Amino acid sequence: MSIRRPLPPRNTRPGKPARPSQAIRAAYAKRLQSRLDEMRTSLLWWLGAEYKRQQAKIAAYDALPLWRKTLRMIARDASPANAMLAALRRRMRQWTRHFGDAAADDAKWFASRTLGQSSAGVAAGIKGVTGITVRFRATRAMQNAMASIVAENASLITSLPQRLGVDLEGLIMRSVRSGRDLGQLTDDIESRFDVARNRAAFIAEDQNNKATEALTRVRYQELGITRVEWVHVSRSIQARKTHEDMDGRPFLLSEGLYDPAVGRKIRPGELPRCRCQYAPLIPAFAQTQADLAKYEEAANA
Ligand SMILES: [Zn+2]
Structure with a gap:
Protein backbone atom coordinates (compact mmCIF):
# COMPACT_ATOMS: atom_id res chain seq x y z
CA MET A 1 0.00 0.00 0.00
CA SER A 2 1.36 3.41 -0.86
CA ILE A 3 0.42 6.82 0.48
CA ARG A 4 -0.21 9.22 -2.34
CA ARG A 5 0.51 12.86 -1.75
CA PRO A 6 -2.23 14.98 -3.26
CA LEU A 7 -1.06 16.83 -6.35
CA PRO A 8 -0.99 20.61 -6.26
CA PRO A 9 -3.61 22.06 -8.59
CA ARG A 10 -2.52 23.46 -11.92
CA ASN A 11 -3.45 27.07 -11.44
CA THR A 12 -0.66 29.49 -10.65
CA ARG A 13 -2.83 31.96 -8.77
CA PRO A 14 -2.45 32.29 -5.02
CA GLY A 15 -5.12 30.68 -2.84
CA LYS A 16 -8.77 31.51 -3.05
CA PRO A 17 -10.06 34.26 -0.76
CA ALA A 18 -12.38 33.38 2.12
CA ARG A 19 -15.63 35.17 1.36
CA PRO A 20 -18.19 36.39 3.88
CA SER A 21 -21.30 34.26 3.63
CA ILE A 225 0.82 32.61 6.60
CA THR A 226 1.78 36.26 6.87
CA ARG A 227 1.68 37.52 3.28
CA VAL A 228 -1.43 37.89 1.16
CA GLU A 229 -2.68 39.72 -1.90
CA TRP A 230 -5.63 42.10 -2.13
CA VAL A 231 -8.68 40.79 -3.99
CA HIS A 232 -11.03 43.55 -5.06
CA VAL A 233 -14.71 42.65 -4.99
CA SER A 234 -16.77 45.13 -6.89
CA ARG A 235 -20.19 46.31 -5.90
CA SER A 236 -22.26 48.20 -8.36
CA ILE A 237 -22.99 50.89 -5.78
CA GLN A 238 -20.18 52.51 -3.82
CA ALA A 239 -17.31 50.78 -5.66
CA ARG A 240 -14.08 52.24 -4.35
CA LYS A 241 -11.73 53.31 -7.12
CA THR A 242 -8.65 52.91 -4.89
CA HIS A 243 -9.62 49.31 -4.03
CA GLU A 244 -9.91 48.53 -7.73
CA ASP A 245 -6.30 49.68 -8.11
CA MET A 246 -5.24 47.65 -5.06
CA ASP A 247 -6.48 44.41 -6.64
CA GLY A 248 -3.70 41.81 -6.87
CA ARG A 249 -1.23 43.85 -4.79
CA PRO A 250 0.68 41.92 -2.10
CA PHE A 251 0.88 43.04 1.54
CA LEU A 252 1.63 41.89 5.07
CA LEU A 253 -1.47 40.53 6.76
CA SER A 254 -0.43 42.08 10.05
CA GLU A 255 -0.23 45.57 8.53
CA GLY A 256 -2.70 45.92 5.68
CA LEU A 257 -2.29 47.86 2.45
CA TYR A 258 -2.09 51.63 2.00
CA ASP A 259 -5.35 53.12 0.71
CA PRO A 260 -4.77 56.69 -0.58
CA ALA A 261 -8.49 57.48 -0.18
CA VAL A 262 -8.26 57.22 3.63
CA GLY A 263 -4.53 57.98 3.95
CA ARG A 264 -3.61 54.87 5.97
CA LYS A 265 -3.10 51.14 5.76
CA ILE A 266 -6.29 49.14 5.89
CA ARG A 267 -7.34 45.52 5.56
CA PRO A 268 -9.96 44.23 3.15
CA GLY A 269 -13.46 44.55 4.62
CA GLU A 270 -12.34 47.10 7.21
CA LEU A 271 -14.07 50.15 5.68
CA PRO A 272 -17.87 50.30 5.79
CA ARG A 273 -19.49 48.10 3.15
CA CYS A 274 -16.10 47.08 1.67
CA ARG A 275 -16.41 43.55 0.33
CA CYS A 276 -12.80 43.17 -0.73
CA GLN A 277 -10.90 40.09 0.38
CA TYR A 278 -7.40 38.66 0.37
CA ALA A 279 -5.76 35.49 -0.81
CA PRO A 280 -2.74 33.75 0.79
CA LEU A 281 0.73 33.83 -0.81
CA ILE A 282 2.63 30.61 -0.09
CA PRO A 283 6.17 30.68 -1.52
CA ALA A 284 6.81 26.92 -1.30
CA PHE A 285 3.95 26.37 -3.69
CA ALA A 286 4.50 29.31 -6.01
CA GLN A 287 4.47 28.08 -9.57
CA THR A 288 5.72 31.12 -11.40
CA GLN A 289 8.48 33.66 -10.91
CA ALA A 290 5.81 36.34 -10.75
CA ASP A 291 4.20 34.64 -7.71
CA LEU A 292 7.57 34.49 -5.96
CA ALA A 293 8.28 38.14 -6.77
CA LYS A 294 4.88 39.04 -5.33
CA TYR A 295 5.72 37.24 -2.11
CA GLU A 296 8.94 39.22 -1.75
CA GLU A 297 7.18 42.48 -2.60
CA ALA A 298 4.60 42.00 0.17
CA ALA A 299 7.12 42.96 2.84
CA ASN A 300 7.68 46.34 1.18
CA ALA A 301 4.05 47.28 0.59
ZN1 LIG B 1 -13.09 47.32 -0.99
Whole structure:
Protein backbone atom coordinates (compact mmCIF):
# COMPACT_ATOMS: atom_id res chain seq x y z
CA MET A 1 0.00 0.00 0.00
CA SER A 2 1.36 3.41 -0.86
CA ILE A 3 0.42 6.82 0.48
CA ARG A 4 -0.21 9.22 -2.34
CA ARG A 5 0.51 12.86 -1.75
CA PRO A 6 -2.23 14.98 -3.26
CA LEU A 7 -1.06 16.83 -6.35
CA PRO A 8 -0.99 20.61 -6.26
CA PRO A 9 -3.61 22.06 -8.59
CA ARG A 10 -2.52 23.46 -11.92
CA ASN A 11 -3.45 27.07 -11.44
CA THR A 12 -0.66 29.49 -10.65
CA ARG A 13 -2.83 31.96 -8.77
CA PRO A 14 -2.45 32.29 -5.02
CA GLY A 15 -5.12 30.68 -2.84
CA LYS A 16 -8.77 31.51 -3.05
CA PRO A 17 -10.06 34.26 -0.76
CA ALA A 18 -12.38 33.38 2.12
CA ARG A 19 -15.63 35.17 1.36
CA PRO A 20 -18.19 36.39 3.88
CA SER A 21 -21.30 34.26 3.63
CA GLN A 22 -24.35 36.06 2.28
CA ALA A 23 -26.52 33.37 3.86
CA ILE A 24 -25.14 34.23 7.33
CA ARG A 25 -25.61 37.96 6.66
CA ALA A 26 -29.25 37.44 5.63
CA ALA A 27 -30.00 35.11 8.55
CA TYR A 28 -28.41 37.51 11.03
CA ALA A 29 -30.32 40.52 9.66
CA LYS A 30 -33.57 38.54 9.77
CA ARG A 31 -32.95 37.48 13.36
CA LEU A 32 -32.46 41.08 14.53
CA GLN A 33 -35.33 42.43 12.43
CA SER A 34 -37.78 39.86 13.71
CA ARG A 35 -36.95 40.91 17.29
CA LEU A 36 -37.68 44.52 16.29
CA ASP A 37 -40.95 43.45 14.62
CA GLU A 38 -42.03 41.68 17.79
CA MET A 39 -41.19 44.77 19.80
CA ARG A 40 -43.11 47.04 17.41
CA THR A 41 -46.27 44.90 17.60
CA SER A 42 -46.14 44.78 21.39
CA LEU A 43 -45.45 48.51 21.84
CA LEU A 44 -48.15 49.62 19.43
CA TRP A 45 -50.67 47.39 21.18
CA TRP A 46 -49.83 48.75 24.63
CA LEU A 47 -49.71 52.36 23.51
CA GLY A 48 -53.01 51.99 21.67
CA ALA A 49 -54.64 50.61 24.82
CA GLU A 50 -53.15 53.40 26.96
CA TYR A 51 -54.23 56.03 24.43
CA LYS A 52 -57.83 54.80 24.57
CA ARG A 53 -57.73 54.81 28.36
CA GLN A 54 -56.47 58.40 28.30
CA GLN A 55 -58.80 59.68 25.56
CA ALA A 56 -61.48 60.98 27.92
CA LYS A 57 -58.81 62.66 30.03
CA ILE A 58 -57.19 64.21 26.94
CA ALA A 59 -60.56 65.72 25.94
CA ALA A 60 -61.35 66.88 29.51
CA TYR A 61 -57.88 68.34 29.85
CA ASP A 62 -58.28 70.23 26.56
CA ALA A 63 -61.57 71.70 27.81
CA LEU A 64 -60.03 73.13 31.00
CA PRO A 65 -59.50 76.89 31.24
CA LEU A 66 -55.89 77.93 30.81
CA TRP A 67 -55.27 78.82 34.47
CA ARG A 68 -56.33 75.32 35.59
CA LYS A 69 -54.17 73.68 32.92
CA THR A 70 -51.26 75.74 34.17
CA LEU A 71 -51.92 74.77 37.78
CA ARG A 72 -52.05 71.10 36.86
CA MET A 73 -48.88 71.37 34.82
CA ILE A 74 -47.09 72.96 37.77
CA ALA A 75 -48.41 70.22 40.06
CA ARG A 76 -47.11 67.61 37.54
CA ASP A 77 -50.13 65.45 38.22
CA ALA A 78 -51.39 62.59 36.12
CA SER A 79 -51.63 64.42 32.81
CA PRO A 80 -52.34 62.27 29.71
CA ALA A 81 -48.82 62.89 28.38
CA ASN A 82 -47.25 61.66 31.60
CA ALA A 83 -49.45 58.58 31.65
CA MET A 84 -48.52 57.74 28.04
CA LEU A 85 -44.83 58.26 28.77
CA ALA A 86 -45.02 56.07 31.84
CA ALA A 87 -46.66 53.31 29.77
CA LEU A 88 -43.96 53.61 27.11
CA ARG A 89 -41.14 53.53 29.66
CA ARG A 90 -42.52 50.41 31.33
CA ARG A 91 -42.63 48.60 27.98
CA MET A 92 -39.25 49.93 26.88
CA ARG A 93 -37.60 48.69 30.07
CA GLN A 94 -38.95 45.21 29.41
CA TRP A 95 -37.87 45.24 25.78
CA THR A 96 -34.40 46.59 26.51
CA ARG A 97 -33.95 43.79 29.04
CA HIS A 98 -35.25 41.25 26.54
CA PHE A 99 -32.88 42.55 23.84
CA GLY A 100 -30.00 42.44 26.31
CA ASP A 101 -30.67 38.77 27.09
CA ALA A 102 -31.18 37.88 23.45
CA ALA A 103 -28.15 39.92 22.33
CA ALA A 104 -25.72 37.54 24.02
CA ASP A 105 -27.33 34.55 22.27
CA ASP A 106 -27.54 36.31 18.91
CA ALA A 107 -23.93 37.48 19.08
CA LYS A 108 -22.65 34.00 20.01
CA TRP A 109 -24.72 32.40 17.28
CA PHE A 110 -23.36 34.88 14.72
CA ALA A 111 -19.72 34.49 15.84
CA SER A 112 -19.79 30.71 15.73
CA ARG A 113 -21.46 30.59 12.29
CA THR A 114 -18.87 33.07 11.01
CA LEU A 115 -16.02 31.03 12.50
CA GLY A 116 -17.27 27.97 10.62
CA GLN A 117 -17.44 29.97 7.40
CA SER A 118 -13.96 31.49 7.87
CA SER A 119 -12.34 28.18 8.76
CA ALA A 120 -13.88 26.50 5.73
CA GLY A 121 -12.75 29.40 3.53
CA VAL A 122 -9.17 29.23 4.80
CA ALA A 123 -9.09 25.43 4.47
CA ALA A 124 -10.32 25.73 0.86
CA GLY A 125 -7.78 28.47 0.16
CA ILE A 126 -4.90 26.34 1.45
CA LYS A 127 -6.10 23.23 -0.31
CA GLY A 128 -6.42 25.16 -3.54
CA VAL A 129 -2.73 26.10 -3.45
CA THR A 130 -1.10 23.14 -1.74
CA GLY A 131 -3.52 20.23 -2.02
CA ILE A 132 -3.19 19.79 1.74
CA THR A 133 -6.20 19.48 4.04
CA VAL A 134 -5.65 21.49 7.20
CA ARG A 135 -7.18 20.86 10.62
CA PHE A 136 -7.71 23.70 13.05
CA ARG A 137 -7.39 23.71 16.81
CA ALA A 138 -8.74 26.14 19.39
CA THR A 139 -5.99 28.66 20.12
CA ARG A 140 -5.76 31.55 22.55
CA ALA A 141 -5.68 34.02 19.63
CA MET A 142 -8.90 32.55 18.25
CA GLN A 143 -10.63 32.66 21.63
CA ASN A 144 -9.69 36.33 21.97
CA ALA A 145 -10.94 37.15 18.48
CA MET A 146 -14.23 35.34 19.15
CA ALA A 147 -14.71 37.08 22.51
CA SER A 148 -14.23 40.51 20.94
CA ILE A 149 -16.68 39.76 18.10
CA VAL A 150 -19.31 38.53 20.60
CA ALA A 151 -18.87 41.63 22.80
CA GLU A 152 -19.04 44.09 19.89
CA ASN A 153 -22.13 42.49 18.37
CA ALA A 154 -23.93 42.17 21.70
CA SER A 155 -23.45 45.89 22.30
CA LEU A 156 -24.63 46.80 18.78
CA ILE A 157 -27.77 44.68 19.24
CA THR A 158 -28.50 46.26 22.64
CA SER A 159 -28.14 49.71 21.08
CA LEU A 160 -31.16 49.06 18.79
CA PRO A 161 -33.89 49.47 21.47
CA GLN A 162 -31.87 52.14 23.32
CA ARG A 163 -31.84 54.42 20.28
CA LEU A 164 -35.52 53.77 19.63
CA GLY A 165 -36.52 54.62 23.20
CA VAL A 166 -35.28 58.21 22.98
CA ASP A 167 -37.00 58.74 19.62
CA LEU A 168 -40.30 57.28 20.77
CA GLU A 169 -40.46 59.41 23.93
CA GLY A 170 -40.09 62.53 21.78
CA LEU A 171 -42.85 61.35 19.43
CA ILE A 172 -45.30 60.70 22.27
CA MET A 173 -44.65 64.04 23.95
CA ARG A 174 -45.21 65.93 20.69
CA SER A 175 -48.25 63.84 19.81
CA VAL A 176 -50.07 64.39 23.11
CA ARG A 177 -49.16 68.08 23.34
CA SER A 178 -50.34 68.86 19.84
CA GLY A 179 -53.47 66.73 20.25
CA ARG A 180 -52.67 64.53 17.25
CA ASP A 181 -54.64 61.33 16.84
CA LEU A 182 -53.47 57.78 17.43
CA GLY A 183 -53.28 57.07 13.68
CA GLN A 184 -50.62 59.72 13.16
CA LEU A 185 -48.67 58.58 16.22
CA THR A 186 -48.79 54.97 14.96
CA ASP A 187 -47.44 56.03 11.54
CA ASP A 188 -44.61 57.97 13.18
CA ILE A 189 -43.69 55.01 15.38
CA GLU A 190 -43.78 52.64 12.39
CA SER A 191 -41.35 54.86 10.52
CA ARG A 192 -38.91 54.89 13.46
CA PHE A 193 -39.00 51.09 13.45
CA ASP A 194 -38.25 51.10 9.72
CA VAL A 195 -35.11 53.11 10.48
CA ALA A 196 -34.15 50.60 13.19
CA ARG A 197 -34.73 47.69 10.76
CA ASN A 198 -32.36 49.32 8.24
CA ARG A 199 -29.82 49.79 10.97
CA ALA A 200 -30.12 46.09 11.88
CA ALA A 201 -29.48 45.17 8.21
CA PHE A 202 -26.42 47.41 8.17
CA ILE A 203 -25.07 45.88 11.40
CA ALA A 204 -25.51 42.39 9.93
CA GLU A 205 -23.73 43.28 6.70
CA ASP A 206 -20.90 45.25 8.25
CA GLN A 207 -20.24 42.81 11.08
CA ASN A 208 -20.38 39.85 8.70
CA ASN A 209 -17.62 41.40 6.58
CA LYS A 210 -15.53 42.44 9.57
CA ALA A 211 -15.86 39.24 11.59
CA THR A 212 -15.13 37.03 8.57
CA GLU A 213 -11.97 39.04 7.90
CA ALA A 214 -10.84 39.00 11.55
CA LEU A 215 -11.37 35.24 11.97
CA THR A 216 -9.83 34.46 8.58
CA ARG A 217 -6.77 36.50 9.54
CA VAL A 218 -6.32 34.58 12.81
CA ARG A 219 -6.68 31.27 10.97
CA TYR A 220 -3.99 32.25 8.47
CA GLN A 221 -1.69 33.50 11.21
CA GLU A 222 -2.14 30.19 13.06
CA LEU A 223 -0.88 28.47 9.92
CA GLY A 224 2.12 30.80 9.69
CA ILE A 225 0.82 32.61 6.60
CA THR A 226 1.78 36.26 6.87
CA ARG A 227 1.68 37.52 3.28
CA VAL A 228 -1.43 37.89 1.16
CA GLU A 229 -2.68 39.72 -1.90
CA TRP A 230 -5.63 42.10 -2.13
CA VAL A 231 -8.68 40.79 -3.99
CA HIS A 232 -11.03 43.55 -5.06
CA VAL A 233 -14.71 42.65 -4.99
CA SER A 234 -16.77 45.13 -6.89
CA ARG A 235 -20.19 46.31 -5.90
CA SER A 236 -22.26 48.20 -8.36
CA ILE A 237 -22.99 50.89 -5.78
CA GLN A 238 -20.18 52.51 -3.82
CA ALA A 239 -17.31 50.78 -5.66
CA ARG A 240 -14.08 52.24 -4.35
CA LYS A 241 -11.73 53.31 -7.12
CA THR A 242 -8.65 52.91 -4.89
CA HIS A 243 -9.62 49.31 -4.03
CA GLU A 244 -9.91 48.53 -7.73
CA ASP A 245 -6.30 49.68 -8.11
CA MET A 246 -5.24 47.65 -5.06
CA ASP A 247 -6.48 44.41 -6.64
CA GLY A 248 -3.70 41.81 -6.87
CA ARG A 249 -1.23 43.85 -4.79
CA PRO A 250 0.68 41.92 -2.10
CA PHE A 251 0.88 43.04 1.54
CA LEU A 252 1.63 41.89 5.07
CA LEU A 253 -1.47 40.53 6.76
CA SER A 254 -0.43 42.08 10.05
CA GLU A 255 -0.23 45.57 8.53
CA GLY A 256 -2.70 45.92 5.68
CA LEU A 257 -2.29 47.86 2.45
CA TYR A 258 -2.09 51.63 2.00
CA ASP A 259 -5.35 53.12 0.71
CA PRO A 260 -4.77 56.69 -0.58
CA ALA A 261 -8.49 57.48 -0.18
CA VAL A 262 -8.26 57.22 3.63
CA GLY A 263 -4.53 57.98 3.95
CA ARG A 264 -3.61 54.87 5.97
CA LYS A 265 -3.10 51.14 5.76
CA ILE A 266 -6.29 49.14 5.89
CA ARG A 267 -7.34 45.52 5.56
CA PRO A 268 -9.96 44.23 3.15
CA GLY A 269 -13.46 44.55 4.62
CA GLU A 270 -12.34 47.10 7.21
CA LEU A 271 -14.07 50.15 5.68
CA PRO A 272 -17.87 50.30 5.79
CA ARG A 273 -19.49 48.10 3.15
CA CYS A 274 -16.10 47.08 1.67
CA ARG A 275 -16.41 43.55 0.33
CA CYS A 276 -12.80 43.17 -0.73
CA GLN A 277 -10.90 40.09 0.38
CA TYR A 278 -7.40 38.66 0.37
CA ALA A 279 -5.76 35.49 -0.81
CA PRO A 280 -2.74 33.75 0.79
CA LEU A 281 0.73 33.83 -0.81
CA ILE A 282 2.63 30.61 -0.09
CA PRO A 283 6.17 30.68 -1.52
CA ALA A 284 6.81 26.92 -1.30
CA PHE A 285 3.95 26.37 -3.69
CA ALA A 286 4.50 29.31 -6.01
CA GLN A 287 4.47 28.08 -9.57
CA THR A 288 5.72 31.12 -11.40
CA GLN A 289 8.48 33.66 -10.91
CA ALA A 290 5.81 36.34 -10.75
CA ASP A 291 4.20 34.64 -7.71
CA LEU A 292 7.57 34.49 -5.96
CA ALA A 293 8.28 38.14 -6.77
CA LYS A 294 4.88 39.04 -5.33
CA TYR A 295 5.72 37.24 -2.11
CA GLU A 296 8.94 39.22 -1.75
CA GLU A 297 7.18 42.48 -2.60
CA ALA A 298 4.60 42.00 0.17
CA ALA A 299 7.12 42.96 2.84
CA ASN A 300 7.68 46.34 1.18
CA ALA A 301 4.05 47.28 0.59
ZN1 LIG B 1 -13.09 47.32 -0.99
